[in-house]
Amino acid sequence: MNTPNKLTVLRMALVPVFIALFYLDAVPLHALWAFIVFAAASLTDMLDGHIARSRGLVTDFGKFMDPLADKILVVSAMVCLMDVSLAPALAVIIVVAREFLVTSLRLVAAPKGIVIAADKWGKYKTVSQMLWICTALLMEGISGGIWSPAMRGVNTALMALAVALTVVSGANYVWKNRELFRDR
Numbered sequence: 401m402n403t404p405n406k407l408t409v410l411r412m413a414l415v416p417v418f419i420a421l422f423y424l425d426a427v428p429l430h431a432l433w434a435f436i437v438f439a440a441a442s443l444t445d446m447l448d449g450h451i452a453r454s455r456g457l458v459t460d461f462g463k464f465m466d467p468l469a470d471k472i473l474v475v476s477a478m479v480c481l482m483d484v485s486l487a488p489a490l491a492v493i494i495v496v497a498r499e500f501l502v503t504s505l506r507l508v509a510a511p512k513g514i515v516i517a518a519d520k521w522g523k524y525k526t527v528s529q530m531l532w533i534c535t536a537l538l539m540e541g542i543s544g545g546i547w548s549p550a551m552r553g554v555n556t557a558l559m560a561l562a563v564a565l566t567v568v569s570g571a572n573y574v575w576k577n578r579e580l581f582r583d584r
C-alpha cells in the first residue's frame with residue numbers, strides 16, 4: 401500500500417477517535433482534542449491527493465476510498481455538531497443527499513467504463529465543509545459551549561457557504577453527467 405493510500409486509511413481510522421473525543425466530557429478540553437483530530441484528518445485529505453498526483457501514485461483504491469473517507473469524516477462530524485445544535489438537520493440532510501447522489505452517479509457510470517473524478521467544485525465543497533466543521537469545533541472547544549452572537553454568526557456564514565457549495569457541486573455533477581440518465 402502506497403503512502404497516499406495509507407493516509408486515506410489513517411483518515412478513516414481517525415473518525416472513531418474524533419467521535420470518542422467529541423463525546424468524552426470526562427477528558428479535559430475534549431472538544432479541542434476533537435478539533436485537533438478532525439483538523440489532522442482533514443489535512444491528510446489534502447496531503448494524500450498531492451502526494452498521489454505529484455508522484456504518480458494514483459490508484460483505483462485511492463480513487464474509490466479517498467472520497468469515501470472524506471464523506472465518512474465530514475458526515476460523522478456534522479452529525480456530532482447536529483447533536484449539540486451547531487448544525488441544523490436540514491444542512492446535514494442536504495450534504496448527505498448530495499453525497500448519495502454523486503455516489504449513485506459513480507455507481508451507474510462505473511459499469512459503463514466511465515470514471516467520474518472529483519472536480520474543482522467537489523474540492524471547493526469538501527474544503528468549505530471541513531473549514532466550517534473545524535471552525536465550529538474550535539469555537540466549541542474554546543468557548544466550552546457558550547457561544548457569543550458573533551461566534552454563531554461566523555458558524556452560520558461558514559455553514560451557509562458549505563451548504564451552497566454542496567448544492568452547486570451536486571448540480572454540476574448531475575449536469576456534467578446527464579447522459580447517464582438516458583436509457584440505452
